[in-house]
Amino acid sequence: MLDLRLYMLQRLSALVMAPLVLGHLAVMIYAIQGGLSTAEILGRTQGSVLWFAFYGLFVFAVSLHGAIGLRVIVHEWFGLKGPVLSLLTWGACAGLLVLGLRAVFAVTVP
Amino acid sequence: MKAPARSHPLWLAFVLHRLSGLALALFLPAHFWLLSQALTNPSRLDGFLAFAEMPLVKLAEFGLVFLLAVHMFGGLRLMALEFLPWSDRQKTLAAGAVGVAFLISTTFFLKAV
Numbered sequence: 001m002l003d004l005r006l007y008m009l010q011r012l013s014a015l016v017m018a019p020l021v022l023g024h025l026a027v028m029i030y031a032i033q034g035g036l037s038t039a040e041i042l043g044r045t046q047g048s049v050l051w052f053a054f055y056g057l058f059v060f061a062v063s064l065h066g067a068i069g070l071r072v073i074v075h076e077w078f079g080l081k082g083p084v085l086s087l088l089t090w091g092a093c094a095g096l097l098v099l100g101l102r103a104v105f106a107v108t109v110p
Numbered sequence: 111m112k113a114p115a116r117s118h119p120l121w122l123a124f125v126l127h128r129l130s131g132l133a134l135a136l137f138l139p140a141h142f143w144l145l146s147q148a149l150t151n152p153s154r155l156d157g158f159l160a161f162a163e164m165p166l167v168k169l170a171e172f173g174l175v176f177l178l179a180v181h182m183f184g185g186l187r188l189m190a191l192e193f194l195p196w197s198d199r200q201k202t203l204a205a206g207a208v209g210v211a212f213l214i215s216t217t218f219f220l221k222a223v
Contacts, residue, residue, distance in 0.1 A: 011189060014185050014189065015189070017182075018185070018186060021178060024178075025175065025178065025179060025216075026219070028175065029216070029219060029220060035159070035163060036159045036162070037156060038148050038152045038155045038159065041148060059142075062138065066131075066134070066135040066138060069131045069132070069135060070135055073131075092135075095139065096138060099138075099142035099143060100142045102142065102146040103141075105149075106145060106148045106149035106150070107145055
């Protein structure tokens, strides 16, 4: 159900995300001080190459990681396998990627 | 006879990792969609951010942040078990130490910002 490639991809995406999650937690703690607004979020992120790269990479890694994780759960709980399982995996990956990149573009591209 | 896996206390670590991962994966589409409204419909995003000031929503957010943190540390523990040639007990202690250090430094950070 997980070949070596998917297994390693899951670990690799996890390792990439470990520092990103720590950064995201720090940003959240910092940003929610005194409430949040659209203008405040955009003021921080819009036009920033750094935030674009940070959250762009985060979205790529989490799309792979979330899709492979869901694949394991769906296989173990519902017994799905073969092409149906692959379709679900890559469908989830594509869905997360599209939604995630839309969000990153919305808050970083001026 | 070998004891069933579920009687082992670390079975809870597995369940916590799985359920937190599942919840985060299900939360992400809503999270992404709402952020994309910053461009297409800023008033809707602002409306939601105002709604998020309610104490009950803050509590839910605390839950989400907890899920993210617990999934990350659970994952680091898992990878330490798989990739590092330590004994299981050493890895559990190391994961615990990182968790406690994170808790203390975050508490400091919360007060400092």
